[in-house]
Amino acid sequence: MFKAKLFNQFLAIGWLFILLFSQLQASEKQTLLDNIKLPKGFAISLFADNVPNARTMTLGNKGTIYVGTRSKGNVYALQDINQDGKAERRYIVASGLNMPNGVAYKDGTLYVAELNRIIRFDNIDQQLSQPPKPTVVYNKFPAKKMHGWKYLRFGPDNKLYTAVGAPCNICLPKEEVFTSLVRLNPDGSDLEILARGIRNTVGFDWHPMTKNLYFTENGRDWLGNDIPPDELNKWTTKGQHFGYPFCHGGELLDPEYGIDKQCKSYTSPQWNFKAHMAPLGIRFYRGQQFPKSYHHQLFVAQHGSWNRTIPHGYRIALLTFKAGEVVSEKVFAEGWLGKNGKAMGRPVDILELADGSLLVSDDLAGVIYKITYTGN
CATH class of the missing domain: 1.20.5 (Single alpha-helices involved in coiled-coils or other helix-helix interfaces)
Known part of the structure; x- marks a missing residue:
């Protein structure tokens, strides 16, 4: 008793x-x-608050949100059943994976990019509570962890796009697949290297009108607080070289690898961000909910600095395009970095929902935010 x-x-x-x-x-x-501060008329709420290490997102059928992670090894599925702006249901559709950062969805199939391979889960929408075993699509990527986590998207040509980062801070890898942008068929065949000289990109999107591919790139570390810049690049032609490790930001030769090189030999960025902002996920706004001034403009998740004396970033920026060129950058959302310099959250990826609202993932706080325009 x-x-x-x-x-x-x-x-x-x-x-x-x-x-x-x-x-x-x-x-x-x-x-x-x-x-968190937003422009007048916008509101932010928690869409999901139990998504540890939430990284990249993709939209499935019936509004299901799939979320990859980098350090947790999980892939989540989130559902807002009653359409109240908050996910009531959360499923772990995969666990124990090797840095499953990238997720992409097409025709009922979820594709996941791990460190060295791409796998797929067929008919995933009908099997969230008992997910199927994955099928390997491609398994020949390098297994180097540094900058090895991948972004994954379907392009307008219905092919899978991803990238293989540099296995170092600054180096000239011997294997040609490193520092490259690649694409392949959904069945894993016909892998193509589209471009090289890309240190680390984990975010890209296609312009709604021109269909050109834009991607962020994180610059090298240990050159100081304010150099080199991070970049937004545009891929247009197979064989382009974007400068790494020889030239940074289209104008700064690397002190080690830039000797006897010229920056004009490489494709220059479309826009230079401040050094160490760590721009990750990007999204051109295609919806109608936000005011017209936001239509076809680019939202950028700036994950935030670590290699800097005074931290900056930890925010969402908006790049304004005119006549196909970036003309300005301004802060859209901020407040994840406290006044004491301690980060409370780190935005990673941006996803547009069918109603024109935006979701933002946060791998530090382990949440997904929803941003809406109310006009109030």
């Missing part, structure tokens, strides 16, 4: 701690939301 009573007391105390911890987490997330 005494042991049973003691056990029940311990159990009650345990549940109390869980409840208090849950309330504390909810309070912290509400504080984070309250800190």
